[in-house]
Amino acid sequence: MHKSRVVLGCMTLVLALALLVPLVGCGGGGTTATPWQASVQTPTQTPSIHVTTTPPSASQNLLGCWLGQLVGGEPGTLQMVIEQSIVTINGQSYESSISSDVLRVDQDIYTYTLNGDQLLLTHTDGTRFQFQRSECSGTGGASTGGGSTGNEWMLQGTLCTWGGSSGGSSSYSRTAWVQFDGQGHFSYGSESSFGSDAGFAYGGSGTNTGTYRIVGDQVQLMFTDGSSDVAQVKRREGDGSITALSYNGDLYGPELCE
Secondary structure (H helix, E strand, C coil), rough: CCCCCEECCCCECCCCCCCCCCCCCCCCCCCCCCCCHHHCCCCCCCCCCCCCCCCCHHHHHHHHEEEECCCCCCCCEEEEEEECCCEEECCCEEEEEEEECCCECCCCCEEEEECCCCEEEEEECCCEEEEEEEHHHHHCCCCCCCCCCCCCCCCCCEEEEEEEEECCCEEEEEEEEEEEEECCCCEEEEEEEECCCCCCEECCCCEEEEEEEECCCCEEEEEECCCCCEEEEEEEECCEEEEEEECCEEEEEEEHHH
16 A cells, blocks of 8 residues: 545545445344254253463454544545454455554554544554444455354354263263354254163254354354344464354363364
8 A cells, every 4th residue: 555645635545445335233142042042051061171261462352344534534434344464445455464552554554542442543644543343244255144244264163062961870961063164154053862771862953054243252143043142252362263162151162072
């Protein structure tokens, strides 16, 4: 990106204007049991897996979609999507990096102040831009029934939870699993077994599907019956990928699929 363009006659701006399609939002989960909740019940015993409870990094806090304008300018003229190493502004993508309080977009450097869903960017020449966190479509990224934040790549693969009990001459075990494709779709199901002196019995819920989107440390789940719910991120790797979730009191991780 070359040095900022002239905006409002005297201010400079490096960001090109284009169209950003609004995101279809999704509601949070209520108290009514969702399909996943009905399929995944709390086991009697759950093995523990290691969870690193570290606060989100600066890049994770900024990831997502933003709507803003030059301070003092016309509202809503800038539509920005911040991903792990790319910033897309009004349809134009640039290489970027984030460190502490600095956002680099191509060759331009901005200091940023993040206050909840409010983001203030200040260019090295003093030009300021005010943004509000917003919803955005999956244009240029994953396309899902419930919309995309562009972060769905962070969650892919199979996560499981397990529980079991035994006593006397009987035993019970149950495994529930959920598989994410990294593009905003997931499938889930469960299997259980019961054994006693009389024999063994096996059961399963079958495979169900839905869509998901990632907002901060929440994974918002949309089910095919129209209901929705939220899982909490419990572990992230250094590259931002998610490897453990908490859902309805159960901890899901790849270790428990083995």
